[in-house]
Amino acid sequence: MTLPPIGQIPERVPIVAISNSFPCEVTTEFAHGFPNKSFVRLTDLNGNMPVPRGEDPLNNSKFRIIVTADTTFTLQYPISFLPVDSTYYAPYVEGGSCNLVQTTFIFYPSPNQVFPN
Numbered sequence: 001m002t003l004p005p006i007g008q009i010p011e012r013v014p015i016v017a018i019s020n021s022f023p024c025e026v027t028t029e030f031a032h033g034f035p036n037k038s039f040v041r042l043t044d045l046n047g048n049m050p051v052p053r054g055e056d057p058l059n060n061s062k063f064r065i066i067v068t069a070d071t072t073f074t075l076q077y078p079i080s081f082l083p084v085d086s087t088y089y090a091p092y093v094e095g096g097s098c099n100l101v102q103t104t105f106i107f108y109p110s111p112n113q114v115f116p117n
Contacts, residue, residue: 013097014098015095015097019086020088020089021087022084023085024085024086026073027071031070034073037064037065040100042059042096043060043099044059044095044096057089064078
């Protein structure tokens with residue numbers, strides 16, 4: 001019997017465009033496969049990168065997404081679910097990643113692991 005991998009399975013997709021609009025729309029390099037109304041974290045967008053990438057306010061933040069196509073989705077704030085307005089953010093330049101935030105975790109212990117209780 002083969003067990004699934006231990007821990008979280010990463011689901012990361014490169015970003016190719018972020019709109020300066022209301023609502024903010026993100027375009028990924030290939031089909032992301034993220035479920036509608038799931039949560040993502042955008043990373044590697046800050047100005048401290050060797051090449052500024054724009055959209056700094058979105059960097060390392062968690063958002064709920066509304067899927068609009070296989071490679072696009074719009075962003076919502078995670079608590080209010082209001083759309084993100086990126087109209088006045090620095091324009092997107094390049095790079096960045098979108099990471100699916102896991103909401104459920106399944107623990108697969110090692111067959112050799114001993115539990116104290």
